[in-house]
Amino acid sequence: MATQSTSIDITRNLEDVRQRIVAAAQRAQRQPAEITLVAVSKTKPFTAIQTAYAAGQRDFGENRFEELWEKAKQAQQLGLQDIRWHMIGTIQSRKTDQAIGPITLIHSVDRLKIAQHLSRDAMAAHCVLSILLEVNVSGEASKHGFSPEELRQLAPEVTRLPGVRLQGLMTMAPLVETAEAARPIFRALRQLRDQLRADGVSGQTTEQPLQLSMGMTNDFEIAIEEGATIVRVGSAIFGERDYA
């Protein structure tokens, strides 16, 4: 099939997204290097990852463990050792053991029970998992995550769990007409981060604030203006998805 044109598109799309990240960072007087681009490759074939890898991309996001491990295995076999995998999809409490392995960051810890199960499984496997807590800032019933109140109450508890390391917060903006309409959500997540910091909950060191994983294809530039340190971009790089 049209591998040639596909590979050209991914390379060009990636370049375009990178330039937009730099421009958004500059508008906000931030260093572009503070922002990690996670290329969301869910539902896309491994060849898409290879093309992005060849263009220098190293962070990839998947939303199902099965697909993540399948792709990680292929990467291993092809000698792409330095890919950093990000789990961004909802995790079922009885499947937390599937998180054990070389995942760089789990973005989607959406309730205390998941953090507790990950802690238990990490302890059993003698490893430490880096996690973000997903926050439902907008309060939409369809969205997963801690409410802002729950977050403030439970984040200190999460930091005391062995086997997991709290690295930051993640949110998904509601589907809105314009990216600008998502700005208050991103700003609210940043303010929550600052509030946690004032409560004594920070990153690995007090110097390092918690990460903010926010912004997708439709709104990543606004998220960067509001302080995103990780953006998760799929369709702008790999094209539209047929499903999921």
Ligand SMILES: *Cc1c(COP(=O)(O)O)cnc(C)c1O
């Ligand atoms: C699919 C997905 C993305 C990427 O979405 P795009 O709109 O294609 O950029 C980002 N974050 C999460 C949690 C996702 O599930």
